[in-house]
Amino acid sequence: MRVNKLFSTLVVILLTASVTYAQVNKNYDGVRPEVMKGAKNFVFMYTPFQSNLGSVPAGSYTRVNSSGDLEQVDVAGIGFRYFVSNQFSLTGGVNFGSSSIDIPVGTSTANMKMSTFGISLDGNYHLPSLYSVSPYVGLNVNFGSGSSTTDDGAGVKTETSGSSLGIGANFGFDWYFTEGISLGGKYTLGFRNYSAPETTVTGGVNPGTTTGPKGSTIGTGIMSVMMNVHF
Structure with missing residues (x-):
């Protein structure tokens, strides 16, 4: 607060x-847009009227939920943009996460480990500025993966993994409303392919590997609202 x-x-x-x-x-x-070679800024997701900043999208991975259906899990990470020329910029979002939890079960201890990785890259061409607004068009490529390992402490190990790959076209703008900070909005018309998540069980009475459903989507994503901090 x-x-x-x-x-x-x-x-x-x-x-x-x-x-x-x-x-x-x-x-x-x-204020004039900072659209020039060498300009750089951190990128945050912004929720208007709530004054909170969040991580930027960095891909997604797949898993099978308790109902046996394919489920997409979005990951988020650190965002950074750099202008490689006066009109062209590269924006990247990177995620890496790892966790381990020990759960007492009777006289033994179960262990659950999970890791995620995601990366998203935008290459945007900035059109001529309109006063303090800088419109742009570009392309996005993103990839994400996730895996987990659960050891029940009684000789049964369950491993799961899934991933997705996406590509899309960007349409957006940045509004430089004050020195050092700008707000941006972006739509992405994209395609994403979801891998079939795999579950491998070792030990127990039903060992083996099962493959879940796979799928793909195409369409316009929800508009992203970003806050850029320039330095």
């Missing part, structure tokens, strides 16, 4: 400073 209040206060201060600067400097022509 304190972080949210601090962030809200910071945004208000920045906006007030920009307005004050414009009033004092009559020749000030507003």
